[in-house]
Amino acid sequence: MLKLKSVVVGVVILALFLGIGLLGTRIEANEYPSKPIEMVVPYAPGGGTHIAAEILVPGAEEFLGQPLQISTKPGAGGAIGATYVAKSKPDGYTLLYTTLSLAIAPYLGKVGYNIDDFVGIAQCSDVAAVIAVKADSPWDNAKDIQEWVKENPGKFSWAHPGVGSSLHIQGANAFFEMGVLKDTKDVPFKGTAPGVAAVLGGHVQAISTFLPAIAENVKAKQLKVIGVGGPSRLPELPEVKTFQEQGYPAMLTSWRGVFASKNTPPEILKKLEMSFAQIISSDPYKERSVKLGEPLVYKNMSEFTSMLRRDSQAMETLLKNMGLYKQ
Amino acid sequence: MELLDVFYSILTISNILFLCLGVIGGMIGGALPGISPSMTIALLLPMSLYLPTSNAIMLLIGAYQGAMYGGSISAILINTPGTASAAATAFDGYEMARQGKTGKAIGMSLAASCSGGFIASIMLIILAKHLALVSLKFGPAEYFGIMLFALTLIAGVCGDNLLKGLMAATLGLLLATVGMDPVVGTERLTFGLFNLYDGFSMLSVFIGVFALSEILVQLRTPGKDLDTTPEILDYRQDRLTFKEYWSQKWNILISGIIGCFIGILPGLGGSTASFIAYAEAKRRSKTPEKFGTGIIDGVAAAESANNGVCGGALIPMLALGIPGDVVTAILIGAFVAQGIKPGPLLFTQNLKDVYAIYFGLILSIIALFIIGMLALRFIAKIVSIKKSILFPCVFMLCVVGTYSARGNLFDCLMMILFGLFGYFLRRHKFQIAPFIIAYILGPEVELNYRLALRISDMNYLTFIQKPISLFFIVFTVLFVVFSVFKKKVFKQWVSKGTN
Amino acid sequence: MLSENNRDLQASFFFLFVSLLSFPLIFSFIEGGQMAEVSPFFWPIMAASLMLLFSVVSLSKEMKQGERIELKGLVLSLAASKKQYIFLVLALIYIQSMEFFGFLLSSMVSLPVFLFYFGSRKKGLNLVISVVFVGVVFYCFSVFFKISFPKWNL
Numbered sequence: 001m002l003k004l005k006s007v008v009v010g011v012v013i014l015a016l017f018l019g020i021g022l023l024g025t026r027i028e029a030n031e032y033p034s035k036p037i038e039m040v041v042p043y044a045p046g047g048g049t050h051i052a053a054e055i056l057v058p059g060a061e062e063f064l065g066q067p068l069q070i071s072t073k074p075g076a077g078g079a080i081g082a083t084y085v086a087k088s089k090p091d092g093y094t095l096l097y098t099t100l101s102l103a104i105a106p107y108l109g110k111v112g113y114n115i116d117d118f119v120g121i122a123q124c125s126d127v128a129a130v131i132a133v134k135a136d137s138p139w140d141n142a143k144d145i146q147e148w149v150k151e152n153p154g155k156f157s158w159a160h161p162g163v164g165s166s167l168h169i170q171g172a173n174a175f176f177e178m179g180v181l182k183d184t185k186d187v188p189f190k191g192t193a194p195g196v197a198a199v200l201g202g203h204v205q206a207i208s209t210f211l212p213a214i215a216e217n218v219k220a221k222q223l224k225v226i227g228v229g230g231p232s233r234l235p236e237l238p239e240v241k242t243f244q245e246q247g248y249p250a251m252l253t254s255w256r257g258v259f260a261s262k263n264t265p266p267e268i269l270k271k272l273e274m275s276f277a278q279i280i281s282s283d284p285y286k287e288r289s290v291k292l293g294e295p296l297v298y299k300n301m302s303e304f305t306s307m308l309r310r311d312s313q314a315m316e317t318l319l320k321n322m323g324l325y326k327q
Numbered sequence: 328m329e330l331l332d333v334f335y336s337i338l339t340i341s342n343i344l345f346l347c348l349g350v351i352g353g354m355i356g357g358a359l360p361g362i363s364p365s366m367t368i369a370l371l372l373p374m375s376l377y378l379p380t381s382n383a384i385m386l387l388i389g390a391y392q393g394a395m396y397g398g399s400i401s402a403i404l405i406n407t408p409g410t411a412s413a414a415a416t417a418f419d420g421y422e423m424a425r426q427g428k429t430g431k432a433i434g435m436s437l438a439a440s441c442s443g444g445f446i447a448s449i450m451l452i453i454l455a456k457h458l459a460l461v462s463l464k465f466g467p468a469e470y471f472g473i474m475l476f477a478l479t480l481i482a483g484v485c486g487d488n489l490l491k492g493l494m495a496a497t498l499g500l501l502l503a504t505v506g507m508d509p510v511v512g513t514e515r516l517t518f519g520l521f522n523l524y525d526g527f528s529m530l531s532v533f534i535g536v537f538a539l540s541e542i543l544v545q546l547r548t549p550g551k552d553l554d555t556t557p558e559i560l561d562y563r564q565d566r567l568t569f570k571e572y573w574s575q576k577w578n579i580l581i582s583g584i585i586g587c588f589i590g591i592l593p594g595l596g597g598s599t600a601s602f603i604a605y606a607e608a609k610r611r612s613k614t615p616e617k618f619g620t621g622i623i624d625g626v627a628a629a630e631s632a633n634n635g636v637c638g639g640a641l642i643p644m645l646a647l648g649i650p651g652d653v654v655t656a657i658l659i660g661a662f663v664a665q666g667i668k669p670g671p672l673l674f675t676q677n678l679k680d681v682y683a684i685y686f687g688l689i690l691s692i693i694a695l696f697i698i699g700m701l702a703l704r705f706i707a708k709i710v711s712i713k714k715s716i717l718f719p720c721v722f723m724l725c726v727v728g729t730y731s732a733r734g735n736l737f738d739c740l741m742m743i744l745f746g747l748f749g750y751f752l753r754r755h756k757f758q759i760a761p762f763i764i765a766y767i768l769g770p771e772v773e774l775n776y777r778l779a780l781r782i783s784d785m786n787y788l789t790f791i792q793k794p795i796s797l798f799f800i801v802f803t804v805l806f807v808v809f810s811v812f813k814k815k816v817f818k819q820w821v822s823k824g825t826n
Numbered sequence: 827m828l829s830e831n832n833r834d835l836q837a838s839f840f841f842l843f844v845s846l847l848s849f850p851l852i853f854s855f856i857e858g859g860q861m862a863e864v865s866p867f868f869w870p871i872m873a874a875s876l877m878l879l880f881s882v883v884s885l886s887k888e889m890k891q892g893e894r895i896e897l898k899g900l901v902l903s904l905a906a907s908k909k910q911y912i913f914l915v916l917a918l919i920y921i922q923s924m925e926f927f928g929f930l931l932s933s934m935v936s937l938p939v940f941l942f943y944f945g946s947r948k949k950g951l952n953l954v955i956s957v958v959f960v961g962v963v964f965y966c967f968s969v970f971f972k973i974s975f976p977k978w979n980l
Contacts, residue, residue, distance in 0.1 A: 038974060046369025046657040054373060071974035073734040076507075076524035080735065083521075109507075109514055110521055157782045163512035185781050187467075188510055190774070193593035193643075193650045200647065203466025204782060212663075216648040216670020291376075291664055362971055370971060490884040491834070494841040497877035501848060501870055508866040513857035515866055543910045550945025719940035720959050723933060726921065727963055731973045739921045743914055750910060754903075755837040773869045785863050 032092055032268050033066040039095045039258070042081020044074045052125065052256055053097040055288040059279035064272075070097075077164045079105040083112030090263035092272060095121070100166040100254045103312040107319045108164045115312045116262065119269065120304030122276035123257035125289065126297035128230035129170035130240075131158070132214055132223045133206045134199055142227045142246045145206070146178045153183035158206040159195030163188050166254040169315070170229050171208025172322050177248035181322065199223065210254075211236060212293045229253065252314070255297070257304055273301045333682040337381060337690070345382040346687070349389025350694045354702070356390070357397020358409045360534055361728025364394035364597070365653040372661050380665045381683055387661055388637075388687040391654055392695050395597060395634045396440040399626070403432045404709050405721045407538035407728075411529055411767075412597025412633035415605040417537050418760055419618065419625030426621050427565065429707050434567030435623050436630045437699040439579050441692050443631030446583035447590065447638025448688040451645075456674070458639075459646035462591040467778035468789055470592065472799025474771040477599070479803050480606035481768075482810065483615065484760045492761040495752065499765030502527065509770070510777045522737040530732045531741035532766060534725045539746025540753055542718050553715040565707070575627040578608050586632030590639020596652035597633040599771070602764045604632030619758055638688060644669050645681065832899055838884040845877035913943065929975035933960040 043049040053070050060068035073081035078101035085096040105111050139145045149156045160168040175181040187204050189195040192213045199207045217223045228234055228242045230253040243250040280298050289296045319325040356367030371390055375383035398413030403420035423432040485492025505516040506526025517523040582604035589600035608628035609618040618625050640651025648670030650656035659669055667680045729742045783789035790796045852870045920936040937956035946952055967973045
């Protein structure tokens, strides 16, 4: 008697568990999207990329029809999160929000994805790196630095937030275009903050960073920017020339955008492209991105995807020259 | 007087409300293993964007202090540091809880956290600009000097069996090298597993070596005994007395200053500060062998230091726009969004906001104290849960916590491995402290050593040429010589006495 | 009963073994960098060498005190932790299962097992605790802290 009762109870409970477990899945409806979409940010929570992704969330419900759930999967310079998305089901419910690091990481070591696994949905922003030096240093522009380094090889050190980071690559790109990369020493700190402290304290000569991190120091005349990487000058510093204007075509910028798996059905890709285009062009989004200091630059699917492929190839050459290339 | 104006405007109902909300949220986030203080602040960030400025400041600063304290709650109760900065608290805090002194431990943790936070706040208010300039004097060579000194403090932490401690420490050093080389970017000991590209998740190591090893140790007790309701001492007996607190005043003061100072240095945070303060307290103590067995000094030192970091990290953030640790990096974003621009011009342009932040700091400590005291009775009740129920639930929490950090299950598997490792360490009467401290501090020593050499173009003399670095290295050498000498003299004195 | 000192001896041997093992591991699993002034090898080699030194010193100290290696003692000591090994195996199964069954299901099924293993015999209570605790933790972490847990993946 007792045995039967416990068996029945056991079966009922097991059924309950299975039911709850299946709550994690929902039966696919015909219309996409029919359940919340996961967007993976392969960086630490609270960091710049995470916050930039968050500003897409309010518009998602409106234009996409389903909420956007941001999850952070940091590690390996963005590769852990990218691999997760590359390996997940290509049904349009797992997206990736990442930066130029997507193109960089495969050349630095073994990662679990190929560039070709991804197709760009929308580019959201584009940030140019600057090279800044202490205000009282003897260099006012890139040429000054170039000449000094040629006369004093091995004595010029510049800070960046970590090996393989986009700022590392962008800074190296600038010095490479100046022809002095091999005579400078790149100094990887744990993030931007110790690097800024090191420049201010005179321990290193320059830093490769994004303007917001040092904006106040520049205003207070502690640091000065000697060049901007990328196609155009920064609105905050209209008198500072780009490297290209100074004769050194360092055009690499750090973009951020949304990606999906290549094998996602084309109709879903189209829907995603359209929805994100709407989100990004909406006024509330524009306001939020201004507040964040993210220059809004948009590219649609085909442009963004081809940019990804292009940058990836540029990476190969650049990294070989930097001595970081592997494989 | 402008200062008083700001003060009166700060004391509004909504500000106090958000302050308390922040403290409570921070405490909960800090107590949950796997949810770091930076994650907690990162989650409050979006909310703060919609609030008026003073409310936002109160919310975030309250959460910061709360989280730094909250980590000690789970460290003391279940030997699971809720935050990396509470690991040092677990060394003695958990032992105290095992001896039935949970109320004392948590009370001391609260009192020390508030005191350390207060000390750092005072240092911030009086010395902000000067301390910020001091922090700029520290480049890689100088960081190397300090971290080297900190590393040699390990020898002091090793207790009686120096050799055992050193063996464990070197293993910690070795395991810390797993991952991407920080200077060159090549892989070290990753065995081709790209989940190890960033090394072991710090939580895997902490939660594994502390909590999981404890769970394994507890399995030695038969299930019957685990299933009994533990006796708790009467609340009136198991609380922190003022006398006990006052006996720690110098410890708390020194540890708070250490915490503040480490906070000033960008790139170093709560865990570094609490370990250094712990090791330093042990070195200073008249009864160093008691550390690790449940001595209140250990808890006081660690907790005072990690809340000292809060004030300290704000110094370079406000004065230079450079965040002193991970949390202040997020705070900068929050403040900028509110229109406060931390940096050299802040003190001249937005003095009112600076005062608001100062008051926020002081008030947050008061709020933390009050809320902490109220929560204390409730928290300590957790000890009265049957172990047979508590530990499996703790285990589940450990898994969830470890998973939360990087969102992958591999870290949980690593946690199991470290749990087994920690278990064997304990079975063979090794102390966990040397291993953990070497694991955390080792990479700092290595990184700064290599960066200093890179900058100076392989000029080894750079460490001696830079005055601050020279100072710390000489200090370290003297310290080592002195301790060996002291031990030898002590031994001779003992043997003379017994003759 | 194993003497204290034999445990120390075992431990010294363990570290000796690890330090010796780490040398070939270091050389095969660390890549040198092209632009490194101080090689990535330096620090690990130094740590391993120190470990070697300390374990040899410790070993000789133990041997001097007259301890000999008792193989039987070693085996006994390892075997004494049977309960722990079983728990770890269960834990591994639980974690792996999450990849297939998702967090909720795996946890709600595994927790009663662990509760039972740790001595709580009241099955009804175990089930209730499991469901409630896992549910609360799941809700807290996924809603407040926005962690995405593994999902049902078969």
